[in-house]
Amino acid sequence: MTRFLFAFLLIATPALPTERIISVEEFEAISRGQTQIFERDGEFFGAEQFFSNRQTLWMFRNGQCDRGTWYPVEDLICFQYETLPEAQCWYMIERDGSYFARLQGAEPQFDLELVDITREDLPCPGPEVGS
Numbered sequence: 849m850t851r852f853l854f855a856f857l858l859i860a861t862p863a864l865p866t867e868r869i870i871s872v873e874e875f876e877a878i879s880r881g882q883t884q885i886f887e888r889d890g891e892f893f894g895a896e897q898f899f900s901n902r903q904t905l906w907m908f909r910n911g912q913c914d915r916g917t918w919y920p921v922e923d924l925i926c927f928q929y930e931t932l933p934e935a936q937c938w939y940m941i942e943r944d945g946s947y948f949a950r951l952q953g954a955e956p957q958f959d960l961e962l963v964d965i966t967r968e969d970l971p972c973p974g975p976e977v978g979s
Contacts, residue, residue, distance in 0.1 A: 867943045872920040875940050878947070878965060885964040886949065893960050897970045905970055913972035924952060 878884075879898040886893045897905040904916045906929060916929035926937040937952040947962035 867941050869923045870940045870942050870947070872925070875920075875925055881967065883966050883968055883970060884962055885966070886960040887963045888958070888960050895970055905972055907970045907972055911971075913970065 879896075880900070881898065883895055883897040885895045892909055894909055895907045897907075898918075899905070902918050904918055904927065905913055906916060906927070907913045914929045914931050916927050918925055918927045920926070921937060923939060924937040925940055926935045928935045939950045939952065941948045941950055941959070948959040949962065950956065950959045
């Protein structure tokens with residue numbers, strides 16, 4: 849009976865997804881010269897365009913954009929944007945063949961899923977001219 853119960857539990861328990869924090873080098877390889885599109889719970893969350901010298905352009909879900917830079921801190925990828933006083937640091941995670949971004953200190957249910965990588969520029973307006 850004990851063996852049967854143990855076998856049943858093994859069959860009935862879903863496999864846990866395997867997670868791996870990707871290295872800075874891996875992150876650079878999938879970001880340099882690319883635009884990454886992120887979703888949360890199946891809805892567009894935002895997009896990040898990556899330029900040379902670790903410069904970025906983030907587009908919020910409402911279409912507003914913010915320029916920034918990124919830099920590594922151990923396993924974290926930190927972003928410093930022009931309009932935010934503090935950097936935001938994320939773990940970039942590979943899970944079952946897909947990539948996710950998890951804000952430092954956040955729970956997995958708040959992960960952003962990387963749903964597309966493209967070479968298209970973000971539709972962000974250029975700097976304002978004159979005033």
